[in-house]
Amino acid sequence: MNKTVNQKAWFFVVPVFVLVAFNAIIPLMTVVNYAFQETFGNNVFMWEGTRWFKQILISERFHAALGRQVLFTLIILVIQIPLGIFIALNMPKEGIGVPICLVLMSMPLLIPWNVVGAMWNIFALPDIGFLGHSLNAMGFDYNFTQQSGDAWFTTILMDVWHWTSLVVLLSYAGLRSIQPAYYQAAEIDGATRWAVFRHIELPKMKKVLTIAILLRFMDSFMIYTEPFVLTGGGPGNATAFLSIDLVKMALGQFDLGPAAAMSLIYFFIVLTVCWVFYNLMMKNESQL
């Protein structure tokens, strides 16, 4: 079949192009602009080449923030993925329990991020917050505004509360798509509960889990609002994750050049990890 040549068809792409230009390409190019130049305002720019990139890449401050960020994301994934699967496995499969569980699970996901931060801030306050006060009453020396360990604990707990539901809902959807015959066959084959999980449930959940891990990686790696409202990155820099540190640099110190360079590095880290992860998963898929 011969295709009709019609270059005017490109006009159909224009709306999307304009939209993407305004919400992604133009802002990104502005950042690129700042990343290679120095400015003192008044629209005066001086070319700096790769100086800001070198500066960021060797700076202790960036290493520390990146280290905190990687650690935070790892802890989040290690807790939320297994916990999410575990909860999904134990959710009811029929009856009135299903809608109840689904609604309960969706609730944290519906709360705006800064509200989550504010809620947990008040909830965890050592003097008047329910959590903080109770912990202290039980004899724990808990104060998330002053002790970095407590700040980490609270931030992780908050994120687990906020986002585990996403893993639960995705896993639950994956589990529900498994035909009952699989369980029946496994029962007849004499499979143990663990074997059913390992050889039926986990393989069937693989695709949704890939999505869950990707989403949780991206969101936790770029987390800003909740810890900003909860701890403001403190005490000191204890919970200053990459994005919080970035905002401090850009808006607090007005170091636009280094901040722009850091944004791009940050962006490429997220992009690379997602790309590598996705390709590894898909490669595995084709081998099956």
Next chain:
Amino acid sequence: MNFYISTAIIDWWEMSKITLNELSHSYLQKQSKDEDWAIRNVNIDWEDGGAYALLGPSGCGKTTLLNIISGLIIPTRGQILFNDEDITEKNPVERNIAQIFQFPVIYDTMTVFENLAFPLRNRKIPDEEIKRKVNEIAEMLELTSTLHNRASGLTADGKQKISLGRGLVRSDVNVIMFDEPLTVIDPHLKWVLRSKLKELHQKIKRTMIYVTHDQTEALTFADQVVVMHEGQIVQTGTPVELFEKPKHTFVGHFIGSPGMNILPCEIDKGLVVVNGTKIKTSNLKIDNANFSKMEIGVRPEFISFNNEGLPVKILNVSNIGKNKIIETESDSGKIKLITKASEKIPEGSAFLTFKKEYTYVYGDNWIVD
């Protein structure tokens, strides 16, 4: 291959008769009417080593019955006996049965070998033994060449063979059950797999129960066909019996193509009368007519044109190769008959006669004896 058969017969042979006793099951908590029961008052004996088919339309309860035998469902009422031992409350593993489902169930992450070995490994059988058994079964099912490939890469019929293989590796199973196993198989492979099953049955002589809604599958596979209708067993018999003497009007029109002609009739002084025409039937002595509905049934194969008999109008003639199907209309309803293609078909109106020995009277859908 021969080695396998001899070990199967000598080492593992165990008689296993299956008896279903007054079995009823309902998916509802409370049952008030007949329709609330998925199956009702089922009594049946499956002899050891038989090839049975459970035939019926969708929703007639055949899968429920199968799942009750395999132990996936505990029946609301009644008993299941294996060798006269009550196993109603036992789980599928204790019952030691194998079941093959509508679509292939395989373990995606495992190779073909591991799939076949899975039921044995779960039963803690020594590795040497597993290897021997799996190789034998793989050979039988022609899976040897793909034995170490990932099972998920196989075609639908290959996967279904694995499901079957997982049932066969345990050579001591009491019964192998098939729940419409050829649903997802390509038509040309259906035939191949079906003959393979038949061949397997002859080779290993294990009781097999084959559930299907397809009469061709049932009639070619089984020695005994059990026909189910609305949760009840309406007839059990050989394919020939089902064809020649249906005990229920449902069996009459479900089996055969086209199905049995069923016409309303009356009993007048012990004689069967269809709209004024006297008809001779094989169940002659009909003195009690205490039925709310009296019908006469005759298959299209046993009707012919004649100079006298039931007057009909010819509606339609369709040629199906060797034979012709003629659709006619009498005052009591439509009647189909099959004639040889060479036979001359009268035009307009004609008279039909029924072969007496294959014409039956049914009262409230059941044959009158």
